[in-house]
Amino acid sequence: MAHEGGGKAILAALTANLGIAATKFVAFLVTGSSSMLAEAVHSVADSGNQLLLLIGGKRSRREATPAHPFGFGRERYVYAFIVSIVLFSVGGLFALNEAWHKWAHPEAIQGRWWWVPLAVLVVAIGLEGFSFRTAIRESNPQRGKRTWAQFIRTAKEPELPVVLLEDSAALVGLVFALIGVGLTLVTGNGRWDAAGTAAIGLLLVFVAGVLAIEMKSLLIGEAARPQQLQAITDALENGPEGAISRVIHLRTMHLGPEEVLVAAKLAVGPLERGADIAEAIDAAERRAREALPGTQLVMYLEPDIDRGPQERAQWDNAPVAADSTYVPDEPGEVRDMGHSR
Known part of the structure; x- marks a missing residue:
């Protein structure tokens, strides 16, 4: 280590x-x-x-x-x-x-x-x-x-x-x-x-x-490195079940050199049961941990409805590309949380 x-x-x-x-x-x-x-x-x-x-x-x-x-x-x-x-x-x-x-x-x-x-x-x-x-x-x-x-x-x-x-x-x-x-x-x-x-x-x-x-x-408190942010995002989004369409927003902070706090809001599809949503969230969490094997992740994941990046962008009057990964969840919220020293 x-x-x-x-x-x-x-x-x-x-x-x-x-x-x-x-x-x-x-x-x-x-x-x-x-x-x-x-x-x-x-x-x-x-x-x-x-x-x-x-x-x-x-x-x-x-x-x-x-x-x-x-x-x-x-x-x-x-x-x-x-x-x-x-x-x-x-x-x-x-x-x-x-x-x-x-x-x-x-x-x-x-x-x-x-x-x-x-x-x-x-x-x-x-x-x-x-x-x-x-x-x-x-x-x-x-x-x-x-x-x-x-x-x-x-x-x-x-x-x-x-x-x-x-x-x-x-x-x-x-x-x-x-x-x-x-x-x-x-x-x-x-x-x-x-x-x-x-x-x-x-x-x-x-x-x-x-x-x-x-x-x-x-x-x-510093965010995870850009490479780690990308690895976490890819792991959360690219599940075989396709239940999670994208990461609405992601927040990370180092609790120690090898320990990272991860808080994310995930856009889920039209699943019929709460158990299906919980299973999709658990699977996304396992993929994220596997993507960063040398780092201990403390994760808090929240499912939400995907309203689309363009609708979200109108809330803070900021243009966002149609394929944007990090989108504000509330008016005035900062979009890019990948900042590091």
């Missing part, structure tokens, strides 16, 4: 970040480099974030309760949103504050341990590269033909986009730190170290903002 792949990437990132954080703190203690301190705190924040993702994944698997009848699938989104807050405050703002102080009071990196930050940064780049490669490998089956930007914007599973963004930010941040520390060693001017720290802080604030925007959209 998708969540299992995300778990592998999280564990790889957690292992790498714990080791990197320890070595960065040692480098800071022997050199006093602000870039090393910012990077050490960044790695600590990332380690905490990966623990939050693991906790969110575990809590999301709790059984539904009367108070939460649709379960706890969105806990994964909640914890991913908290990750963005931690990354912004503990990582980004701390680095910017440290850069401000070091710029006002620059200190050169001196002493016989001057080479330690460079060695630590090179090792850290290797470990972060391993974590990033693991995240890419676990993401590829889900990404399909989407670009990486599209995958991060449209993915319903929060773990892999979070790890991808964190690891990419960590790699770029390490390059900033390497440049800042290297120029400080060459020139003896501690402000290069402060500039590297500021660049790390700005990068983390930006990544935290992207994460917060994406997780907020998932928390509010």
